[in-house]
Amino acid sequence: MKQHYKYERYDADTKKKVLDLRSQGLKYKEICTALLVGDDFVQRTCQDNGLGGTLAQAVQDQIRSYKAQGHTMAETAEHFGISRPTAQKYCKGIASQCHTEKWRVTVAEKTRQHFAESRDERGIAFVEKYAPNFEYVSGYTGKDATLTVKCRTCGVDQLLSCNVLRHCKVSCKVCKQIERDRLNAEREADRKRKNEEAHMKRIEREAERERKAAERWHECPVCGERTNRKKYCSDKCATQAANANHEAARRLKIEQNLIDKNITLSSLYKKDGGVCYICGGKCRYDDYIIRDGLKITGDWYPSIDHVVPLSKGGAHAWTNVRLAHRRCNYLKSDNAPLS
Numbered sequence: 001m002k003q004h005y006k007y008e009r010y011d012a013d014t015k016k017k018v019l020d021l022r023s024q025g026l027k028y029k030e031i032c033t034a035l036l037v038g039d040d041f042v043q044r045t046c047q048d049n050g051l052g053g054t055l056a057q058a059v060q061d062q063i064r065s066y067k068a069q070g071h072t073m074a075e076t077a078e079h080f081g082i083s084r085p086t087a088q089k090y091c092k093g094i095a096s097q098c099h100t101e102k103w104r105v106t107v108a109e110k111t112r113q114h115f116a117e118s119r120d121e122r123g124i125a126f127v128e129k130y131a132p133n134f135e136y137v138s139g140y141t142g143k144d145a146t147l148t149v150k151c152r153t154c155g156v157d158q159l160l161s162c163n164v165l166r167h168c169k170v171s172c173k174v175c176k177q178i179e180r181d182r183l184n185a186e187r188e189a190d191r192k193r194k195n196e197e198a199h200m201k202r203i204e205r206e207a208e209r210e211r212k213a214a215e216r217w218h219e220c221p222v223c224g225e226r227t228n229r230k231k232y233c234s235d236k237c238a239t240q241a242a243n244a245n246h247e248a249a250r251r252l253k254i255e256q257n258l259i260d261k262n263i264t265l266s267s268l269y270k271k272d273g274g275v276c277y278i279c280g281g282k283c284r285y286d287d288y289i290i291r292d293g294l295k296i297t298g299d300w301y302p303s304i305d306h307v308v309p310l311s312k313g314g315a316h317a318w319t320n321v322r323l324a325h326r327r328c329n330y331l332k333s334d335n336a337p338l339s
């Protein structure tokens with residue numbers, strides 16, 4: 001009677017609200033909480049209107065189709081505000097058809113993700129410990145495999161062996177290459193600069209030489225031709241000039257009575273009586289042989305000796321000439337006589 005009384009207490013409007021909520025898939029308890037009504041009333045109202053115990057067919061279909069879209073049981077239950085066992089009750093068959101597969105995939109994916117995350121964490125720790133100048137990127141699978149890291153300086157990714165990282169101090173190859181390239185470029189620039197300088201110096205030297213050569217241009221004193229040689233334009237002119245000089249000197253000597261043209265071997269022989277003034281022996285005109293048409297004089301043949309040699313300024317004059325054996329003359333050579 002008490003229940004009946006309670007049931008009677010609620011008006012038609014509340015009943016309608018209860019039925020509405022029930023048809024949306026809410027449980028008795030949830031409807032009680034939502035409308036602040038007794039659960040006996042809710043249960044009775046629902047049962048009286050065909051919504052007791054099980055959910056409406058339409059709602060059931062909705063749940064089934066929602067589940068069939070691939071949602072998990074928990075998701076489905078939450079979506080329709082029902083408990084998981086209730087959801088399972090309505091979704092019998094569907095779970096085994098579609099969800100098992102999805103669940104498997106999800107679990108595999110989650111496991112993979114979990115391991116990947118933990119691997120990455122270990123990788124980050126590993127790189128921090130062994131290669132602080134690098135940043136972990138990916139690929140750490142263990143201490144004996146490889147991993148991808150990023151250089152903190154140049155930011156280039158590189159694949160490195162964990163073993164190498166553990167046992168050696170590894171520096172970035174890219175950075176090294178960059179440094180090498182920089183040095184090479186510097187050296188190259190230096191070399192170019194030096195070459196340039198050397199080239200400029202060479203050009204300067206060339207110009208200097210040409211300038212000097214131009215300054216050197218003058219007329220040859222012999223033939224009057226323009227030349228940049230030292231004095232004469234050619235060897236021929238030089239010889240000609242030397243001969244002229246020699247001749248001029250000879251003429252000068254003649255003019256100064258330093259050369260007496262009358263001095264001959266026979267006249268001197270006659271004057272000195274055929275006696276060598278060096279050894280006092282007699283000179284012999286017959287001391288010669290003829291070979292191949294040439295007269296080759298011997299040691300005792302007479303010769304004209306200059307007491308003061310011509311090379312030392314002696315004159316070719318009667319005062320400075322004496323008869324001497326060819327040999328004695330030769331032995332005396334250019335020496336002044338022993339007085």
Ligand SMILES: [Zn+2]
Nearest residue numbers: 151154172175
């Ligand atoms: Zn680097």
Ligand SMILES: [Zn+2]
Nearest residue numbers: 220223233237
């Ligand atoms: Zn000349």
Ligand SMILES: [Zn+2]
Nearest residue numbers: 276279325328
């Ligand atoms: Zn002699």
